Amino acid sequence: MKHASLIFMICLVLFGCSDSSLNNDATSTPDQIQKDGDQIIASKQSGDYELRLIIKKSNNDSFIFEPGLKYIGKDADNEILHSKNILDVDLQSDGESILPPRSTTTEGITTKLVKDQWYSESYEITLSSDQLQQIASSNVSVVLNAVFQSDQSSFEDEKTMIINAEEVM
Numbered sequence: 001m002k003h004a005s006l007i008f009m010i011c012l013v014l015f016g017c018s019d020s021s022l023n024n025d026a027t028s029t030p031d032q033i034q035k036d037g038d039q040i041i042a043s044k045q046s047g048d049y050e051l052r053l054i055i056k057k058s059n060n061d062s063f064i065f066e067p068g069l070k071y072i073g074k075d076a077d078n079e080i081l082h083s084k085n086i087l088d089v090d091l092q093s094d095g096e097s098i099l100p101p102r103s104t105t106t107e108g109i110t111t112k113l114v115k116d117q118w119y120s121e122s123y124e125i126t127l128s129s130d131q132l133q134q135i136a137s138s139n140v141s142v143v144l145n146a147v148f149q150s151d152q153s154s155f156e157d158e159k160t161m162i163i164n165a166e167e168v169m
Helices: 002-017 129-137
Strands: 032-036 039-046 049-059 062-071 077-082 087-093 109-114 118-120 123-126 140-146 160-164
Touching: 039 160, 049 140, 049 160, 062 087, 062 109, 062 140, 087 123, 087 129
Parallel strands: none
Antiparallel strands: 032 039, 039 049, 049 062, 062 118, 062 123, 077 109, 087 140, 140 160
């Protein structure tokens, strides 16, 4: 288990240092986007997993992001190894985050995903007037990343969904 924790920390460092200039290509675009009342729901299948992002406007400058991950493989459940947060939501312009820096941990946490049941987290992000202006005037993307390791997936398997921010915010 010591080796798994060490490998986990190395992968997180490498992931954090990797080129963050993401292209909104076919491998990262949602399979579907739907509007349901006051919320937008985007989803994408990635191997034995499905990513989902629900975005709700809280007020003029705040948004609630609810990223989710579902195991859809052949087993009844799937244990994954991850850091504190499995799912990360970011707003990026030209591959650079427009949000303030956030801390991450390299803890080796395990979570059991039950087949066909959503694991989700919730974040409320309040944007400054400058950030809102940047979204309106440039090509800003909402980026959802799921970073974990399991028997079916490694840290290197990219589980990313990228959505044009103007389209959903």
